[in-house]
Amino acid sequence: MDWLEQELKVALERKAPSAGFAERVRAAARAPQRRWWKPRPWMAAAAMLLVAFGSFEYREYRGRQAKQRVLLALRITAVKLHYIQQHARGSSEVHQ
Amino acid sequence: MTRRAWLTLCAFVLPLAAQQFQFHLEHLAAKASDAVDLSLNGPTLQFAAKFLDGDDPDEARVKKLITSIDGIYIKHFEFKREGAYSPADVESVRSQLKAPEWSRIVGISSAEDGENAEVYVRAENKKISGVAIIATAPKDLTVVNIVGPVDMDALAELSGHFGLPHLKESKPTRRM
Numbered sequence: 368m369d370w371l372e373q374e375l376k377v378a379l380e381r382k383a384p385s386a387g388f389a390e391r392v393r394a395a396a397r398a399p400q401r402r403w404w405k406p407r408p409w410m411a412a413a414a415m416l417l418v419a420f421g422s423f424e425y426r427e428y429r430g431r432q433a434k435q436r437v438l439l440a441l442r443i444t445a446v447k448l449h450y451i452q453q454h455a456r457g458s459s460e461v462h463q
Numbered sequence: 464m465t466r467r468a469w470l471t472l473c474a475f476v477l478p479l480a481a482q483q484f485q486f487h488l489e490h491l492a493a494k495a496s497d498a499v500d501l502s503l504n505g506p507t508l509q510f511a512a513k514f515l516d517g518d519d520p521d522e523a524r525v526k527k528l529i530t531s532i533d534g535i536y537i538k539h540f541e542f543k544r545e546g547a548y549s550p551a552d553v554e555s556v557r558s559q560l561k562a563p564e565w566s567r568i569v570g571i572s573s574a575e576d577g578e579n580a581e582v583y584v585r586a587e588n589k590k591i592s593g594v595a596i597i598a599t600a601p602k603d604l605t606v607v608n609i610v611g612p613v614d615m616d617a618l619a620e621l622s623g624h625f626g627l628p629h630l631k632e633s634k635p636t637r638r639m
Binding site for chain 2: 427429430431433434436437438439440441443444445447448450451452454455
């Protein structure tokens with residue numbers, strides 16, 4: 368047996384647990400587990416409120432964007448129609 | 464036909480179904496100093512209508528107008544120099560606005576400032592189902608397609624709003 372086998376034999380040999388080890392393990396298993404947070408009803412309510420508020424705000428944002436695009440579209444159309452109407456009333460070169 | 468071929472076909476056909484003619488002007492965006500590309504379909508217009516203020520005169524008019532239409536499609540380009548777009552670009556749009564579907568109701572041509580504008584209407588079963596406007600100037604080009612049963616009176620009334628003077632109060636700036 369060389370020195371390595373000897374070392375391993377010593378390191379891995381069976382040892383008896385210290386006194387009261389089994390009792391300490393059982394006590395630890397019985398003790399209530401401590402979590403850093405617990406799910407609470409108000410958390411669910413707050414999350415739902417946050418999602419609802421986010422959805423509402425996003426819808427408002429999309430609505431404002433759509434409104435601005437519509438106003439821009441009709442402003443461009445209005446400018447062109449204004450030009451056409453102005454000339455149609457005053458121009459002799461209008462041809463239909 | 465493979466699935467990919469169907470998808471490709473749909474990609475081309477769906478925008479056509481929304482717009483009543485193709486603009487073919489995408490290549491001008493790179494040359495333009497300012498470009499506006501608006502594609503507003505029916506659901507977008509109805510959604511936007513909910514956010515228009517009925518107490519504001521301009522917005523109330525817009526709200527009334529857009530509730531009856533199915534889409535607004537606009538391409539507007541402004542260029543820093545003249546000649547950035549060709550007559551062929553305009554003709555590619557104009558050539559699609561042919562009888563019997565389309566009829567030109569007015570055309571304005573100003574030799575003085577080089578501005579031209581045309582209005583076409585599309586009629587189906589004796590009812591207006593679309594309006595097209597082509598407006599050109601040496602440094603800008605605008606094409607508009609309003610899809611649906613357009614209230615022409617309401618559309619014409621727009622020119623008295625958005626900060627534009629009402630035509631009853633205004634006089635033509637130039638005679639040709």
